[in-house]
Amino acid sequence: MDKALFQNKAAQNSSVYAGLQALVADEFENSRVSIRQMLQGLGIQQVDQTSSGKGVLESCRARRYDIILCDFRLTGGKNGQQVLEELRELKLLKPTNIFIIVSAETSRDVVMGIMESQPDEYLSKPFTQAVLARRLERQFQQSQALAKMKECLAKGKYTELIASCLQHIQEEGRYTPWCKRTLVDAFLATQQFDKLEQLCQAELSVRDLDWALLGLAKKEHHQGQTDNAITILEKLLRLFPQTISAYDLLAQCLEEMGRSDEAQSVLDDAIKISPRIHKRQKHMATVSMANGDTQSALKASQQTVRLGINSIHExxxxxxxxxxxxxxxxxxxxxxxxxxxxxxxxxxxxxxxxxxxxxxxxxxxxxxxxxxxxxxxxxxxxxxxxxxxxxxxxxxxxxxxxxxxxxxxxxxxxxxxxxxxxxxxxxxxxxxxxxxxxxxxxxxxxxxxEPVSSSAKAQAKGLNKDGLASYSQKDYSAAIEQFKTALQYSPRHPGLNLNLVQTSLKLMEANGEQAHLVTECVEALKRLRHVSPAHKQHKRLVALKEYLMKHYKVTF
Amino acid sequence: MPKDNQLPFRNIISASVKDMRNSLGQVLYKLDTLMAHHLKDEDKYDLVDAQYEMVRMQNVINQLHGLYLIETDSLTVQPQDSYVMELIEDILASFEALLENKQIDVTVRGDDLSWYLDPQLISSVLQIILLNAIRYTNDEINIELASVEQGLMISVVDNGQGYPDAVLDSFANLVSGQTLANVSSQNSGWLYCEKVANQHKNQGHVGFTKLRNDAATGGGRIDLFIP
Structure with a gap:
């Protein structure tokens, strides 16, 4: 693209733009008309318009647009973010096509949602023709400079991609920051962890950067060092509290480490910043349900369904x-x-x-x-x-x-x-x-x-925690009562039953054999017939059972 | 203030600001079109005045809403590598007719640096700063971009009368964290700029703004530091 073209003001004589095809989508006719006229003023002859998301999809099926200017608010059910996701899913956008989301929106949930869908450009209203011209020019320059790399990225040709990025960086090209961020993903995909580490550490020695920290965290996670990943992500979020993808990864890591309460609270923070993401609400619904927090699960699940409608996520x-x-x-x-x-x-x-x-x-x-x-x-x-x-x-x-x-x-x-x-x-x-x-x-x-309701699970979980606290204070009688109450909520829970057995044995060790406690133990073990050798509590079950048979003459 | 659940003020503000921005976009566009048609007419100057007032209004809406978002801890901050010169040139492009009409000469000096910042927020700050300079300058504005120790300094210097001590004092109080006395659109604008600068942090350094009179021109000078 010729730069002088734009310095020459609106460039009505633009032959470069003449052959391009553009689409304008906006719920308001006024806006459509003015943006269309701006584009025509730049020399683009073919400018179609539509008011709905469905209209954008249909237009894009019928013809390939070089430029799409799409407002977030559209008529019909779909918004601009959903349209962009769907166009990508349907492969109706080439890497060189330019998709710009235009919006007068100011609320963070909408703005974050738009950003997370990663349009080529986010242009906030109001803007003038001069600004539009400059943005378009830059987008064209970028899309030309990165065309080959974007194609490699889309096709997963990482070796070529890495070579091109490195070359661009070496030549101190204008899109060096883009190339560095892309290299992180490419190194991750090709498992070149040392190179990833080198790149990110070199960047971080110069300045704090969210993407470099995120790259390191992803690397640790890939290599199974989930604890390290968590440490890095926590640091990242202290420095850059709005790095939304870091919350998602942190929640995933915490969940993998069995820290699902913390995972839920991390997702809660993420949803406060950017609630309009289907995947995030879905994750929240699943995690909070597992935690027995049915109210949070319900809210997140309702949002998941709502966000799914009119989108590819349904x-x-x-x-x-x-x-x-x-x-x-x-x-x-x-x-x-x-x-x-x-x-x-x-x-x-x-x-x-x-x-x-x-x-x-x-x-x-x-x-x-x-x-x-x-x-x-x-x-x-x-x-x-x-x-x-x-x-x-x-x-x-x-x-x-x-x-x-x-x-x-x-x-x-x-x-x-x-x-x-x-x-x-x-x-x-x-x-x-x-x-x-x-x-x-x-x-x-x-x-x-635990074939019981989530609220029963949550009750049992809480009581089990109380019982463990009593146990560690050697108050075995209290612990036994707490475990027994917990078992009323979740009778087949292996950990709970074994806790009851172990605590009863401890108490009898101190006070001598008591018939009713022996009976409790036998009943508890009978409730665990479903525990198979593959179960993580199986070893403990066998050990306690053998101890009981040996010291209290019990048979099963 | 009575609590009324029927009034989700956050949403009302966001919906209203959205509407105002849409309308402003239309008005600005109409003015642009009219100006193109009246290129040699004297009417053009009236239109440029109208445009100037519209841009001022746009700025006030931005800073009002921005301050509200900062106050409620819901400002979107998404730093990314951005070419600062491009941000400045975008704003100058939108002020082109205004600068021409007021016969203000703008010079931009400095390297074409890429910096890690939130481009939307910094643009809104630069717009406020530039509009201030346009208002108070005689006929020149110098914009300087410099990579300094631990950060980037963007300075905007005009050749007007300079700010009276009272204004400079009020600015100093404002950036030192004191409650705004005699709230005006001007000092709330500066407060917004300072707060946005503060959102930018790096290796323990925090962004800031500074207002003074320039030794060379005698006019106003505002420095925006981004670490």
């Missing part, structure tokens, strides 16, 4: 998750009007998922299973059974029967509908099946450990 899983969370949390809602509203929302989610994915039989199956669990949670045994039967009917008509990735959902549904034995058999065989995925095995094992 997923049957989001609706099913919402139904399950409502089923579990409806009890704890105080006002009956609110409860009713919530139950309606869940019913509606079931209807929507049925309609939206009407052609997909496995979704239909999942929906019907969720329906059964939803009824069971409200004590509607008959309806739960009926839905379960319907689901079994659907499954029997599927090629290959019940899909293996739905076995856990099926097992849970059976259990909640009162078919305990059948549920256990199915889930136990999944756990012991070598061929099933470790993720599913874990889910099945977790359910077998």
């Amino acid at each position: 997923n049957p899983d989001d609706y099913i998750q919402l139904v399950d969370i409502v089923a579990e949390s409806a009890d704890s809602v105080e006002s009956s009007a609110d409860r009713k509203r919530l139950l309606n929302e869940a019913s509606q989610a079931l209807t929507v998922v049925g309609k939206r994915f009407a052609d997909d039989d496995s979704v239909k199956l999942r929906k019907t299973l969720a329906e059964s669990r939803f009824h069971a949670a409200q004590g509607q045994a008959k309806e739960a059974q009926q839905a379960l039967k319907n689901a079994q009917q659907i499954a029997s008509e599927l090629e290959g029967g019940m899909p293996s990735d739905l076995v856990v959902e099926y097992g849970k549904t059976l259990y909640n509908a009162g078919e305990h034995e059948q549920a256990e058999t199915i889930l136990a065989s999944l756990v012991n099946d070598q061929s099933s995925s470790s993720h599913l095995k874990q889910q099945a094992a977790d359910f077998l450990d």
Whole structure:
């Protein structure tokens, strides 16, 4: 692009721009017209316009635009951010096409959402033609200079990409910062961790940089040094509290280390800064549900569904998750009007998922299973059974029967509908099946450990913590009572039962054998028949069992 | 103030500012178009005046809303590598007609440096600083970009009368963290600039602004330091 063109003011004689095609999308006609005229004033002859996200998608299917100026606010359901994501997903944008989000928005949640979708440029209203001209010129220069690298990046040709970036940096090119950041990703993808470290440390010795710290954290995480990654991310967030992707990675690391309460609080902070991201809300719903915080889970799950609508992120899983969370949390809602509203929302989610994915039989199956669990949670045994039967009917008509990735959902549904034995058999065989995925095995094992509601899990977790505190203060009697109360909420929990056994043994060690304590121990161990040799508590179970048999003449 | 849940003020402000920005965009565009048609007319000068007032209004909305976001801890700060010269030239491009009409000569000196900063925020600050200089200068504005120890210094110097001591004192109080006395659009603008500069940090150093009179020109001089 010729720079003099623009210094020459609006450059009506622009032959360079003449052949380009542009699209303007804005909900207001006034804005569309003025931006269109600005572009025409720059010499672009072909400027189409539309008011809706659907319009942008249709236009982009019909023709390739070199420049798209799209406002965040559009008519219809989709916003500019969702349109950009969808264009990328549908591969309707070439790396050299320029997508600019235009917006008068000022609230952080919107601005952050736009930034996270990474448009080529974010142009805030109001702007003049002169500014638009300058921005376009720069975008063209950049897109030309980086065309080859962007193509390599899109195609995953990292060796070439790295070579081009290094060359650009060596020549002190204008886009050196871009090249350095891209190198981090390329080194990560090709596992050249030493080079990544060298690059980031060299940058950090000169100044504090969020992307260099993030690069180092990603490297540690990749190499399994999750603790190191957490330390780096915490430092990064102290220096740059708005580096949103650092929160996501930190939450993931904390979760992997079993620190799920902290993971939830990190996600909570991230959502305060940038709530309009589907993946983040989904993560929050899952983590807070695992923590037994049904209220947070519900809120995040509702947002997940809301953000999914009109976007490429829409997923049957989001609706099913919402139904399950409502089923579990409806009890704890105080006002009956609110409860009713919530139950309606869940019913509606079931209807929507049925309609939206009407052609997909496995979704239909999942929906019907969720329906059964939803009824069971409200004590509607008959309806739960009926839905379960319907689901079994659907499954029997599927090629290959019940899909293996739905076995856990099926097992849970059976259990909640009162078919305990059948549920256990199915889930136990999944756990012991070598061929099933470790993720599913874990889910099945977790359910077998605690087939109770999230709020019951949370209660049990809290009481277990109290019991452990009493235990460490050697107040064994109090600990026993706390573990027993916890077991009323979650009777099959291996850790809890073994804590009870161990504490009883400690007490008897001090005070001598007591028949009722021996009975408690035997009962506790009987509740753990589902613990398989692969279970992480299995070793402890065997040790305690042998001790009990040896010292208290118990037989199993 | 009574608490009223029906008034989600944060959202009302954000919706209103959005609306005002949309409208300003339209007005500025119409003025631009009219000016292009009246290139040689005397009317043009009235239009330039109108444009100047619109840009002032745009700045006041920016600083008002920016201060509100800072106060409620919800300002978006997203630093990235940015060519500072480009930011300055963008603003000058939007002031082109204004500078021409007021016959103000702007000189920009310094290297084409890339710096790690939030380009949207720093642009809004530079716009406030430049508009101040346009208002008080005689006929010249010098913008200087310099890489100094531990940071980048952007200085904007005019050749006007310079600021009276009272204004300089008020500025010094403001950056030292005292509550604003005699709030005006001018000092709240400077407060915004200072707060945005403060958002920029590096290796223990924090950004700042400084107002004084320039020894050489006798006019006002504002320095913006970004570490």
